[in-house]
Amino acid sequence: MNNRPAEGPEGFVYQCRLSLSSVTVNLVADLIRGRLKKIRSRWRKLGPGRIAVIVLAVLRHDQRLLDMAGGNDVFASTVRRWVLEVIELLAARAPRLDRALKKITRKGGVVVLLDGTLVRTRRRTGDENRPNYSGKHKVHGLLFLALTDERGNLAWISAAKPGRSSEITAARHNKITAHLREAGLGALTDLGFVGLDDAPDDPVIVLITPRTAPLVKARG
Incomplete structure (x- = not known):
């Protein structure tokens, strides 16, 4: 029996432009690098730069976690964890x-x-x-x-x-x-x-x- 969806392949990956400066992306990536160094994390599925872009896409354009996860070969729960982590890092920088x-x-x-x-x-x-x-x-x-x-x-x-x-x-x-x-x-x-x-x-x-x-x- 053929149980594959009638629509065809499982899904498509497409490109889109994120209207943010490289300064913003690098800032978030550096925060992630600092966090990884602090907790002595030796490995993650993606590098800090890629994680920064994914998180900013979610925060900036409200991209669905499942969509971002599927396009980057990770789980939606992983993307959610990255988003919460970056929010915490950014909040720590907020001035009193x-x-x-x-x-x-x-x-x-x-x-x-x-x-x-x-x-x-x-x-x-x-x-x-x-x-x-x-x-x-x-x-x-x-x-x-x-x-x-x-x-x-x-x-x-x-x-x-x-x-x-x-x-x-x-x-x-x-x-x-x-x-x-x-x-x-x-x-x-x-x-x-x-x-x-x-x-x-x-x-x-x-x-x-x-x-x-x-x-x-x-x-x-």
Whole structure:
């Protein structure tokens, strides 16, 4: 009896372009090499460079783990392990909020831009579904807060919060105003952060319209 699929061969492998610079790929590959050296791992199915490209394809374009595994002759569980490993390595490089603000101060900065963004995610199953649903945006996702300098260069980004969280609650959880006051900086932000600053006599939060880009350009 012939049990092979009627469609023909098991599958095809095709090429696609990953819109990332070689600097990014080399950065991730170097992190993987450092990790392998630290844990004294002598062998892996693929080299750090190939692993970096696979992981970045998953993170950048949400490529299916099974597809990436089949195209590189590894298991989907292996790709998942690589992705989680790289996420951990990248997270370890993230600057602490207080250090990021002090770095801006040393460069002569006096103000930062504060904003929140919702990164869309797939709908989850069971009890984990509801916390990630944003009533404001009507989609599932994770909430992040970001601080940039006056030119819009990213200085710090928060850990992910469930999509149903509000921006002001996330800001209070991260003690944004206390860190700004300690660093001697002020923050320009939109109306989503009304009521965040709890010291009206010594304010560090300046509310502006939701469109911050024209203001930043005008300040430059």
